[in-house]
Amino acid sequence: MTKKVQINTISELHQFLGLPKPTHPLVTLIDQSKITREFNEHLTLGFGLYFISLKDGANCSIGYGQTTYDFDTGTMTFFAPEQEVSIAPSEHVEDSIGWTLAFHPQLIAKSDLYGKMLDYTFFEYESNEALHLSERERTMVTDIALNIGNETEANIDKHTQSLICSNIELLLKYCNRFYDRQFIVRADLNHDHIHRLSKLLADYYQGDRPFELGIPTVQYCGKELGLSPYYLSDLLKKETGKNALEHIHLFVIERAKTLMAETEHSITQIGYELGFEYPQHFSKLFKAKTGVSPREFRSSI
Structure with a gap:
């Protein structure tokens, strides 16, 4: 039997993953290698958050017929609020290398980014339509994610939210560009x-x-x-x-x-x-x- 879990806040996400309390109430950058929780039952996770994840590994290329496509440096996936993710009992994340950026819609509600989110249609893609990155691309998106992570750990001031939103938008723009490249590679x-x-x-x-x-x-x-x-x-x-x-x-x-x-x-x-x-x-x-x-x-x- 599948158990459904609803996670609507950053605090609930940290608690679910067994992580320390977040340093910012609306956004977090999670180091996947720090997650050690194992899942012993079928779960369907519902979210009220946006997720941008990068997973490194040597098994990120995709085979189609006799041809192998894409790069093997890292894979990015995207999820929007109201989407669901299924997890099998055998799955665990302790060997994961990468990061996950999660943020609440309220974070961007008063920014220009809020009205542009529908333009980033890759939030509606399936996991097998993920973005595959070169080494250079992986470094670029990771640097932006680390900037966001650093902002979440600093003292919150009047510039914090604007800087975080600007960096998220910059990250999404680069992902848009890299998807364009991927479409060309997959012609x-x-x-x-x-x-x-x-x-x-x-x-x-x-x-x-x-x-x-x-x-x-x-x-x-x-x-x-x-x-x-x-x-x-x-x-x-x-x-x-x-x-x-x-x-x-x-x-x-x-x-x-x-x-x-x-x-x-x-x-x-x-x-x-x-x-x-x-x-x-x-x-x-x-x-x-x-x-x-x-x-x-x-x-x-």
């Missing part, structure tokens, strides 16, 4: 994902799924491809300039054009065949993407 793998998405959409419209499920969603496509929705959208955006939803819409529009050209089905029927619950929604999307209504398009061919 051949990304092209395979694009091909698989095209085949997935084509197969989707070969059966009754449009009538049963409607237009395929980004969530559906990500699940079928083994990718998180945000990661799928980001890799497509980097490779093609269009996100996942735009790719789906483009496929739907092209299929609509084919149906209008090759069948005598009514516009309403074509809308239903494509998965639209209401015909007017089909007409609205078609005109938004092509500049003409379905009827105008059919009249022109």
Whole structure:
């Protein structure tokens, strides 16, 4: 049976991990080698905190087919509040080398960073979509994390929160840059994902799924491809300039054009065949993407 544990504060996090009381109430930098707790039961951990973690090790590269991708210096993962992490009984962290930065949303609530957090979509990635770092990159992000850690241990003054928030934002900007690099390194793998998405959409419209499920969603496509929705959208955006939803819409529009050209089905029927619950929604999307209504398009061919 899985036990659920909810951790909403930095103090609760330290207590759960068996660490001394934190020196700052809203942010902490944890040395993973200092954690010796072993987990003797299945746990599902829920958090009200942001986490940025780096784990060093020699097993950080990823194999795909006959090719090995990424660097083996370190792996970074990111978690946002309301996400959950599962831990098996055999897992423990005493051999971990790396660090974890955890902070409460209240820390950044009054800063410019608060309104930018949604831009850092890697907080929504799955753990198998982690960021893999070179030695130089690992050093850069670790130096920033250590700056934050030093601020948490100093006497709190009027500059503390601003400096910590600025360093967190700097860290996230570098992670964004390094993810861009990773997408470039993985270009051949990304092209395979694009091909698989095209085949997935084509197969989707070969059966009754449009009538049963409607237009395929980004969530559906990500699940079928083994990718998180945000990661799928980001890799497509980097490779093609269009996100996942735009790719789906483009496929739907092209299929609509084919149906209008090759069948005598009514516009309403074509809308239903494509998965639209209401015909007017089909007409609205078609005109938004092509500049003409379905009827105008059919009249022109």
